[in-house]
Amino acid sequence: MARITLDEVNGLDAAGFVARFGGIAEHSPWVAERAAAARPFDTLTAFHAAMTSAIAAADEATQRMFLRAHPDLAGRAAVAGELTAASNVEQAAAGLDRLTPAEMARFQDLNGRYAARFGFPFIMAVRHADKHAILAAFDRRVRNDPAAEIATALAEVGKILWMRLLDAVVPKPCGRLTVHVLDTASGCPAPGMVIELLRLAPTPVRLKTFVTNADGRLDGPALAGAELEAGSYELLFHAGPYFAAAGNALSAPPFLDRIPIRFGVANPEQHYHVPLLVSPWSYSTYRGS
Amino acid sequence: MARITLDEVNGLDAAGFVARFGGIAEHSPWVAERAAAARPFDTLTAFHAAMTSAIAAADEATQRMFLRAHPDLAGRAAVAGELTAASNVEQAAAGLDRLTPAEMARFQDLNGRYAARFGFPFIMAVRHADKHAILAAFDRRVRNDPAAEIATALAEVGKILWMRLLDAVVPKPCGRLTVHVLDTASGCPAPGMVIELLRLAPTPVRLKTFVTNADGRLDGPALAGAELEAGSYELLFHAGPYFAAAGNALSAPPFLDRIPIRFGVANPEQHYHVPLLVSPWSYSTYRGS
Amino acid sequence: MARITLDEVNGLDAAGFVARFGGIAEHSPWVAERAAAARPFDTLTAFHAAMTSAIAAADEATQRMFLRAHPDLAGRAAVAGELTAASNVEQAAAGLDRLTPAEMARFQDLNGRYAARFGFPFIMAVRHADKHAILAAFDRRVRNDPAAEIATALAEVGKILWMRLLDAVVPKPCGRLTVHVLDTASGCPAPGMVIELLRLAPTPVRLKTFVTNADGRLDGPALAGAELEAGSYELLFHAGPYFAAAGNALSAPPFLDRIPIRFGVANPEQHYHVPLLVSPWSYSTYRGS
Amino acid sequence: MARITLDEVNGLDAAGFVARFGGIAEHSPWVAERAAAARPFDTLTAFHAAMTSAIAAADEATQRMFLRAHPDLAGRAAVAGELTAASNVEQAAAGLDRLTPAEMARFQDLNGRYAARFGFPFIMAVRHADKHAILAAFDRRVRNDPAAEIATALAEVGKILWMRLLDAVVPKPCGRLTVHVLDTASGCPAPGMVIELLRLAPTPVRLKTFVTNADGRLDGPALAGAELEAGSYELLFHAGPYFAAAGNALSAPPFLDRIPIRFGVANPEQHYHVPLLVSPWSYSTYRGS
Structure with a gap:
C-alpha cells in the first residue's frame, strides 16, 4: 500500500484513522484509537510517540493483554501461515522461515519457557537481526526479572511500531x-x-x-x-x-x-x-x- | 620470475647476487654490489635496509646520478616503450598509461619544471596511488626546497625498492x-x-x-x-x-x-x-x- | 580496626567469622552467616561475591526486609545520631551531614515518596558521590519501576559491601x-x-x-x-x-x-x-x- | 611596556612603526621595515604573517645573516649578560639560567658542533620548553640536513616572533x-x-x-x-x-x-x-x- 503524507494522516476522521492504522499495533486497534486524539502530528516521530504513550499510559493488565496479542517468533502461527502480514514480513527478514530443525526446536523450547515465566510471548524487533542474535537475546531475556522484561518487551514493541509506521507514512523531510x-x-x-x-x-x-x-x-x-x-x-x-x-x-x-x-x-x-x-x-x- | 628464499639470497656468491638483484635499484647495480657485503640477511627488512644504507652512504653527486637514472612518470621513455619492466608495471598500476591528453600535458609541464629545478626526474612510489594523488603530490613537491626534495625522493626510492624486493624474495615468516x-x-x-x-x-x-x-x-x-x-x-x-x-x-x-x-x-x-x-x-x- | 588477611578470614570459625563480619551487611548478620560456608576465599573479590550471592539467593521478602534495614540518607537516624558507624562515615563523606535547610527538605520529601512507593529506603553507595549527584539519582530512581528499583538498590548494596570489605580485609596482592x-x-x-x-x-x-x-x-x-x-x-x-x-x-x-x-x-x-x-x-x- | 592596539599599530608612521617593532626580530630591524608596508593589519595574525613573509622573501644570504644575529642558548652572551631583554626572559623561562655544570658543558658542545655544521646558532622557541626537551631537540637537529635545518630554524623564529608580538600588541578579540x-x-x-x-x-x-x-x-x-x-x-x-x-x-x-x-x-x-x-x-x- 502506498505511503500517505502526514497531512493526509492529520486530515483523516477518527474512524478513517483507525481504519488505516488500527493494525499497526498487533491486533490492538485501541492503541491507534487513543493516539488519534493527539493529532495533528507535525512529524512521524510525534505520531510514533502518541502510539507508545498510549501503550505506556495503559494499566498493566491492558499492557499484558497487548503483549499477549503478539505471535511467537518461529511459532505455531508462523508455521500455520496465520501471522499478520507485517509479522510475516518481519520474521522472514530475519530468516525465521528458514530454520534448521535444531534451531526450530530451540525456539520452541525458549518460547515455552518464556511464556511460562512471563505470561506473554517473546517480542523482538527482528527485521534487522539474524537468528543467532535473536537466540542470544532470547536466551538472555528469558532469565530477566519479570518487571524488567515487560519494559524490555514494550521497548521492542516501540521499535516494531516505528518500522511499521515508516512503511505506512512519508516522514517529514526535516532530517x-x-x-x-x-x-x-x-x-x-x-x-x-x-x-x-x-x-x-x-x-x-x-x-x-x-x-x-x-x-x-x-x-x-x-x-x-x-x-x-x-x-x-x-x-x-x-x-x-x-x-x-x-x-x-x-x-x-x-x-x-x-x-x-x-x-x-x-x-x-x-x-x-x-x-x-x-x-x-x-x-x-x-x-x- | 619465481621468488627465492632468504637462504638462497645468502647462499649466492657476489656475482650471482648482483646478477639477481643489480636491477632492483633503477639502472644502478652498484647499490646491490655495496649491499651484498652486509649479508647474511636474517630478514627481507634487513636486505632492504642494506640497499637503502648503501644509497644513503653515497656522496651527493652519486645520489644525484642515481636519482637521474630514474624515468619520468608518464614521460618520453614510457611513451616510447623504453621503461624497465619494473617501472612499466608500476606506472601502469597507477593508470599512467591511460592519461587524457590534458593530464599528459600536465605531467609534461611538471616533469619539465621539476627537472629544471632539481636536476633529476620526479620519483614517487606510484603502485598504490592514482593519477590524481600523484599530480597533487607532484604539484606540492615541485615547490620544495632542493635539499628537502632530495630527501623526499630518496624516501620514495626506498618504498620502490621495498616493493621490488617483495616481488623477488620470500619474506621471513615472522609477521x-x-x-x-x-x-x-x-x-x-x-x-x-x-x-x-x-x-x-x-x-x-x-x-x-x-x-x-x-x-x-x-x-x-x-x-x-x-x-x-x-x-x-x-x-x-x-x-x-x-x-x-x-x-x-x-x-x-x-x-x-x-x-x-x-x-x-x-x-x-x-x-x-x-x-x-x-x-x-x-x-x-x-x-x- | 586493623584490616585482617584473607588467611585470617579463612581461619576463623563460623562464630568468629560472623562476629567479625556480621555487621558488614547493614543490621543483617544472616548475610555473613550464609557467606561463611563459601570459604576459603582466594580473593576479597570472592568474599564479596559470596556476600552478594547470599543476598541474591534470598527470597523477595527477605530481600525487602534486608533493604528496609538500611537508614534513610540524611534522614531521622542521621539527625539523631543513630547510624551505624559505617553508614555515618559514608554519609559524611558525601557531605550529607552539611546540607542546607532546602536540601534537607528535598531529601525528606524524596525519602517520603520513595518509601511510599517501594516500601524500603533509598540506598546508594554515596562515599564517592556528592549531594548534587545523589539528589539527581534520587529524583530519577523514585520514578523507577518497582522491580527495576529493587535490582538497582541491591546493586548499590553490592558497592557498599565492597567498600566495607576493603576497610576490613587486606585484598590479595594480585592486581x-x-x-x-x-x-x-x-x-x-x-x-x-x-x-x-x-x-x-x-x-x-x-x-x-x-x-x-x-x-x-x-x-x-x-x-x-x-x-x-x-x-x-x-x-x-x-x-x-x-x-x-x-x-x-x-x-x-x-x-x-x-x-x-x-x-x-x-x-x-x-x-x-x-x-x-x-x-x-x-x-x-x-x-x- | 604596555601593549598597544592594532589601531595604534596601523596609525603609526613608518619610522614610528620601526621604532616600536624593529627589535621584535632579533637585531634585525629590516624585518619590521619590510612588514610595515603590509599595513593595515586586521589581526595580530596578519601582523605576524607580514613579519614571517618578509623573512621568507629574503634571499638565503640575508636569511643566514638574520639567523646569525640570534644568541646561543645558554651561551657566552647569556653568561655575560649581553642578551636582548626578550631573549633573556625567554631563556630564563626555560631554566637555561640555572643549568648544572654538566648541562652547561653539553650546551657548549652542541653549540659548537651546531655552529660548525650550519654557520648559525641553534634557535628554538624555548619559553614553553624545559632544558631536557631543548637538549633532546638540539641533539636531533644538529644532525639535520643543512637545508632542512634552515627551514626548522626559521619556523622556530616564527614562533618566537609570535610570542614577542603577543607581548607588544593587543590581539583582535575575535577568538x-x-x-x-x-x-x-x-x-x-x-x-x-x-x-x-x-x-x-x-x-x-x-x-x-x-x-x-x-x-x-x-x-x-x-x-x-x-x-x-x-x-x-x-x-x-x-x-x-x-x-x-x-x-x-x-x-x-x-x-x-x-x-x-x-x-x-x-x-x-x-x-x-x-x-x-x-x-x-x-x-x-x-x-x-
Whole structure:
C-alpha cells in the first residue's frame, strides 16, 4: 500500500484513522484509537510517540493483554501461515522461515519457557537481526526479572511500531546527514578529501561523491529531507590520497587508504552527523550532533 | 620470475647476487654490489635496509646520478616503450598509461619544471596511488626546497625498492596479525563477537571467520607467518549482534552493525595489531603494538 | 580496626567469622552467616561475591526486609545520631551531614515518596558521590519501576559491601596497573616519554616517575600487588616534550603538553591497563585489558 | 611596556612603526621595515604573517645573516649578560639560567658542533620548553640536513616572533573557546554535565563553572574575545556525577570521575573547540573546529 503524507494522516476522521492504522499495533486497534486524539502530528516521530504513550499510559493488565496479542517468533502461527502480514514480513527478514530443525526446536523450547515465566510471548524487533542474535537475546531475556522484561518487551514493541509506521507514512523531510573530517595528525580540518556516499541495501549503489571544503566539511548536507531514507549507508573516505598529497610519510600500501564507515539511519527525521577523526595510523567515528 | 628464499639470497656468491638483484635499484647495480657485503640477511627488512644504507652512504653527486637514472612518470621513455619492466608495471598500476591528453600535458609541464629545478626526474612510489594523488603530490613537491626534495625522493626510492624486493624474495615468516575488541560502553573486553577477515585484492575473498574469546581477542594470530602477505585486508566486526545480545538499547536498524576496518600490510615481517574500541554509537581503531 | 588477611578470614570459625563480619551487611548478620560456608576465599573479590550471592539467593521478602534495614540518607537516624558507624562515615563523606535547610527538605520529601512507593529506603553507595549527584539519582530512581528499583538498590548494596570489605580485609596482592603510549601521528609506540604517577587522595602525592621504553610501555607494572590500593590516581604524560623532541611542528605553547589522566581503582585485585593514544592535537584513553 | 592596539599599530608612521617593532626580530630591524608596508593589519595574525613573509622573501644570504644575529642558548652572551631583554626572559623561562655544570658543558658542545655544521646558532622557541626537551631537540637537529635545518630554524623564529608580538600588541578579540560533550555510551549529547574552566598559569584559578545544555554544549562560548588570552587552561568535566545520575552502572570509586583536559592557547584570535567524547570507561578529545 502506498505511503500517505502526514497531512493526509492529520486530515483523516477518527474512524478513517483507525481504519488505516488500527493494525499497526498487533491486533490492538485501541492503541491507534487513543493516539488519534493527539493529532495533528507535525512529524512521524510525534505520531510514533502518541502510539507508545498510549501503550505506556495503559494499566498493566491492558499492557499484558497487548503483549499477549503478539505471535511467537518461529511459532505455531508462523508455521500455520496465520501471522499478520507485517509479522510475516518481519520474521522472514530475519530468516525465521528458514530454520534448521535444531534451531526450530530451540525456539520452541525458549518460547515455552518464556511464556511460562512471563505470561506473554517473546517480542523482538527482528527485521534487522539474524537468528543467532535473536537466540542470544532470547536466551538472555528469558532469565530477566519479570518487571524488567515487560519494559524490555514494550521497548521492542516501540521499535516494531516505528518500522511499521515508516512503511505506512512519508516522514517529514526535516532530517539530514552531515559529515566532517578532522586531521588529527595536523590538528586541523581536512580539506580536499574525496568522500563517496553509498546506499547499501538492497544492493550497494553510489549516491554521490563529495570533496571536503576548507573546513573539512561538505558545502551542504550530504543528504537532506526526502533524500535521507531509513536504511544502511556507507561513507568511503579517501584518506590515503589525502595524506599522500599532504606530504605525510606513508608505507606502500598505506596502512589506511579508503576508510569505509557504515551506519544505519533508523529515523530519517533526525540529524545524523558522522565525523571522521583521522591520522595516517588511526581513526575514530561516532554519531555526532 | 619465481621468488627465492632468504637462504638462497645468502647462499649466492657476489656475482650471482648482483646478477639477481643489480636491477632492483633503477639502472644502478652498484647499490646491490655495496649491499651484498652486509649479508647474511636474517630478514627481507634487513636486505632492504642494506640497499637503502648503501644509497644513503653515497656522496651527493652519486645520489644525484642515481636519482637521474630514474624515468619520468608518464614521460618520453614510457611513451616510447623504453621503461624497465619494473617501472612499466608500476606506472601502469597507477593508470599512467591511460592519461587524457590534458593530464599528459600536465605531467609534461611538471616533469619539465621539476627537472629544471632539481636536476633529476620526479620519483614517487606510484603502485598504490592514482593519477590524481600523484599530480597533487607532484604539484606540492615541485615547490620544495632542493635539499628537502632530495630527501623526499630518496624516501620514495626506498618504498620502490621495498616493493621490488617483495616481488623477488620470500619474506621471513615472522609477521602476524592480531585483533582485540574492547567494549567501551561496558569497559571490558568484548567476548563472542564474530569477525570476518577478508583479503581485498585482486578480488575480495573471505579468508577466515573468528569469534572473540573472553578477553576480546582471538585464540591466536588471525594470520601468522607466510599467511600474512603484503596487500590490503578487511576485518568485518559484527558489532550489532554483539550489542543486541548484550542487551544494549539499539535503534532499528542499529547505528552501527557490521563495522569494516580496511588496512594495508606493507611489511609482512612485522606485527600488525588492529584493535577496535567500540560502543553502540562510536568506534576507534589504530595500528597498535 | 586493623584490616585482617584473607588467611585470617579463612581461619576463623563460623562464630568468629560472623562476629567479625556480621555487621558488614547493614543490621543483617544472616548475610555473613550464609557467606561463611563459601570459604576459603582466594580473593576479597570472592568474599564479596559470596556476600552478594547470599543476598541474591534470598527470597523477595527477605530481600525487602534486608533493604528496609538500611537508614534513610540524611534522614531521622542521621539527625539523631543513630547510624551505624559505617553508614555515618559514608554519609559524611558525601557531605550529607552539611546540607542546607532546602536540601534537607528535598531529601525528606524524596525519602517520603520513595518509601511510599517501594516500601524500603533509598540506598546508594554515596562515599564517592556528592549531594548534587545523589539528589539527581534520587529524583530519577523514585520514578523507577518497582522491580527495576529493587535490582538497582541491591546493586548499590553490592558497592557498599565492597567498600566495607576493603576497610576490613587486606585484598590479595594480585592486581596491577600498566600503561602504554601510542603515537597516533607516527603510528608507533611512543618511546622516551616521561610519565608521573600520583595518588590523589587524601592529598595529591607523586608516587613514581617513569620513562616509556621502546615499546611505549614501562619495563614492569606501574604499581603491583599491595602497592595498588583502592583510590584515585593520576597519570601525567609529558606529551609536549615528547612531540617536540620527535620533531613535530607545535604551537607555542603547544595545544597538548602535560596530559593528566585521572582514574579510580575500585578493586585492587584487578588489572588496570591505562593506554594513551596521542597525537599533538588529540588523545584517547580507556580502561584496557 | 604596555601593549598597544592594532589601531595604534596601523596609525603609526613608518619610522614610528620601526621604532616600536624593529627589535621584535632579533637585531634585525629590516624585518619590521619590510612588514610595515603590509599595513593595515586586521589581526595580530596578519601582523605576524607580514613579519614571517618578509623573512621568507629574503634571499638565503640575508636569511643566514638574520639567523646569525640570534644568541646561543645558554651561551657566552647569556653568561655575560649581553642578551636582548626578550631573549633573556625567554631563556630564563626555560631554566637555561640555572643549568648544572654538566648541562652547561653539553650546551657548549652542541653549540659548537651546531655552529660548525650550519654557520648559525641553534634557535628554538624555548619559553614553553624545559632544558631536557631543548637538549633532546638540539641533539636531533644538529644532525639535520643543512637545508632542512634552515627551514626548522626559521619556523622556530616564527614562533618566537609570535610570542614577542603577543607581548607588544593587543590581539583582535575575535577568538573563542567552545566545548561540546557527547556521551558515546548512549550516542547522544550529554546534558547537565558540570564543567569547570581553570586558567593554569601563573597559578591555577577557576574562571567559570558551566552546565551543558540539552545539546551537550554551553549556551555561548566558554571564553570569547578579550577573555581568551594566550596561555594554558584546564576544563574539568564532572563525568562521574553525570553518568551516575543517568543510571549507568559504575564502580565505586568510578573509573572516570572528574576528567581534566589541559590545553594551550597559542593564538587567542583563533577558535578553540574542545570536545569530549566520553563513556564511563573511555574518553577522547581533540582540537576541533
